[in-house]
Each structure stands twice: as C-alpha cells, then as structure tokens.
Amino acid sequence: MNTPPIDLRSDTVTRPTPAMLEAMFHARVGDDVYEEDPTVQALEAETAARFGLEAGLFCPSGTMTNQIAIKAHTVPMSEVICEQTSHIYLWEVGGIAFHSGASVALLTGDRGRLTAPQVEAAIRPENVHYPITRLISLENTHNRGGGSCYTLPELEALAEVARRHRLPLHLDGARVFNALVATGQDGREYGRLFDTISVCLSKGMGAPVGSVLLGSRAFIQQTKRIRKVMGGGMRQAGYLAAAGLYALEHNVERLADDHRRARKLADLLAARPYVAEVLPADTNLVIFRLRDSQPAEAFLAYLEQQGIKASSFGPQLIRFVTHLDVDDAMLARVEKALVALD
Numbered sequence: 001m002n003t004p005p006i007d008l009r010s011d012t013v014t015r016p017t018p019a020m021l022e023a024m025f026h027a028r029v030g031d032d033v034y035e036e037d038p039t040v041q042a043l044e045a046e047t048a049a050r051f052g053l054e055a056g057l058f059c060p061s062g063t064m065t066n067q068i069a070i071k072a073h074t075v076p077m078s079e080v081i082c083e084q085t086s087h088i089y090l091w092e093v094g095g096i097a098f099h100s101g102a103s104v105a106l107l108t109g110d111r112g113r114l115t116a117p118q119v120e121a122a123i124r125p126e127n128v129h130y131p132i133t134r135l136i137s138l139e140n141t142h143n144r145g146g147g148s149c150y151t152l153p154e155l156e157a158l159a160e161v162a163r164r165h166r167l168p169l170h171l172d173g174a175r176v177f178n179a180l181v182a183t184g185q186d187g188r189e190y191g192r193l194f195d196t197i198s199v200c201l202s203k204g205m206g207a208p209v210g211s212v213l214l215g216s217r218a219f220i221q222q223t224k225r226i227r228k229v230m231g232g233g234m235r236q237a238g239y240l241a242a243a244g245l246y247a248l249e250h251n252v253e254r255l256a257d258d259h260r261r262a263r264k265l266a267d268l269l270a271a272r273p274y275v276a277e278v279l280p281a282d283t284n285l286v287i288f289r290l291r292d293s294q295p296a297e298a299f300l301a302y303l304e305q306q307g308i309k310a311s312s313f314g315p316q317l318i319r320f321v322t323h324l325d326v327d328d329a330m331l332a333r334v335e336k337a338l339v340a341l342d
C-alpha cells in the first residue's frame, strides 16, 4: 500500500510540522539552568498565564512534572490520595515510593473521576499508625477512564474539601487542554482550584518534547532543586520550548477536531458485531472491549495489515487515540477496515 500508516496508538506519536520546526529553528536561547533562556521563560510564563497561576517549570516529561510536584508536596511517610488507575500511580514506575517515600490511598473513581465525599473520607485521622495525608491528586482528562472530564462544580467541590483540610490539590493535566476544549471551561478557573498543575505539550498539543509544572512563584522556586536532582535541568532548552509556544498558539482549538473524530470512531465501533462495549468518547481517547469471539491479538494484527496501529489496553481492551496526524481521509480508511471485519 502506498498510503501513509495511521497511528492510533497514542497522541504522543505526532511529529512536528514544518511550521513548528521553523519556530524551533528561530528560537532565541540561553542556558536555562542559569535562568538565561528567554524562550523557556516565555513558555513558562505563557502556560502559567493560561491557568491563572504565577509561575511555571519546563521539564522533559509529564512524569517528571508530576513526580516533582508530588515530591515537593509530600514528606516520607505521608500519603497521596489518588485514583487507582491514575497515571501517577499506575504508569510512573512506582515513582511516588521511589522519589518521595510516600504512600498512596487508592480510590475507585467513575472512569477515573473522584467525588468530593470519597476524597474527604480517605483523609487520614490523627493516629500514630497512619501515614499523614499530604496531597490530593486528580487527573483531567483521565487517561485510563477513556478521556473522561470533570465538570467545574465537581472540581469546585473537590477543591473545597482540599481547602477545608488544608491539603494541596494537584492536577495531572497531561491532557488538560482536551478537557478545556471539550467542556468549554477556562483554564484560569483551574488556577483558582488547583495549587499545582502539570501540563503536557507532547500529547495532543503536538510538540515533540516537554511538560510544564505550574504553581505559585515560591513553589516553583522550590521545585528547581528537585528537577536538578532528577537530572532534568536543561541548557538551551528554548529550541524545545519554542515548539511548546507554537503549540499553545496553534494547536489548542483544533483539539475539537480530534474529539469529533473520536466520537465518530466510537459510534462506528458501537455498531460493530465484534465489539462488546465502547466507553463514551468525551475527548480524544476511545477505549473499547472486543467480544471474546474476536481475540484482541488477531484484531490488532488485522489492523496492522491494513496499515493501522492501535494499542492493547487490557484483556480484550483496545484504545484508539485521535490526534494532529490523523485526518478525515485516514478516518475513512479506518472505517472501511472496521466495517470489512463485520
């Protein structure tokens, strides 16, 4: 086949466009560990402004921004409240234990979303046997929950619990722009509710590298040491930050196209006889379960043959992700392949 492959495994597979590369090529740079890179500083300031927070810290990955935040918010023998399928717990190599020596209180959410009463009930009372609760962490959109999002009232209720118990509230916002675009929420509302936010530029935003941790000026100052000890201090990182700035300017509103395509895929899948269940496609992730009569391995091999890549996401579970490098013509090819398997 002479057609380009269609990669639905993740929104991390995008390659920078010529226009993004052009922006990177012309970046003004300096040594960012010396705090002399104007483009990194511009990215940190612009991202912080979008969320109504004071300052930002540019890091190589979302795992690093999350783990730095957790380290700064906790002490050894304390505890982080999070959802049992949250990225910080499930997919960051046990980093909470490794970096922070902290424990986790794992809650079961509705497609990853926690409620205020649920979180409040998990806060530890004073008792010498217990770890001390030090942090509440949410994820929006929720990856394992199939890109589910919180409503603003839900977030406000959670923030109220955090505030009343004097606990910091962190957001793993790897796909926070997807949440904002899907719900019409304003990022600046998040700055009122969350103490710290981790934002990824390398997912749906289409940058090749980079995440920004947001918080108060004092908090971000404190995190510079932690980034350094993790080996995340970068030098002429402005070339990478330029891609992030370009993404903020050009790739936010277009996430609505990814969401439209994800909904279309979800509808298509729901009508297939070999599909048992499709999670609601609220943003750009489509998680579905194949009937036992259609083994997942064979399904993925069939797609591969058709030039389509997808991820296994558990027993009989498959994930499709729409992103910058999936257009309507590709979607039509996916449709043809899916229908042909009926």
Ligand SMILES: *Cc1c(COP(=O)(O)O)cnc(C)c1O
Binding pocket: 060, 061, 062, 063, 064, 066, 087, 088, 139, 141, 142, 143, 172, 174, 175, 200, 202, 203, 211
């Ligand atoms: C991808 C992702 C991250 C961070 O991933 P990196 O690959 O380390 O940038 C964090 N949280 C969620 C929910 C993610 O999907």
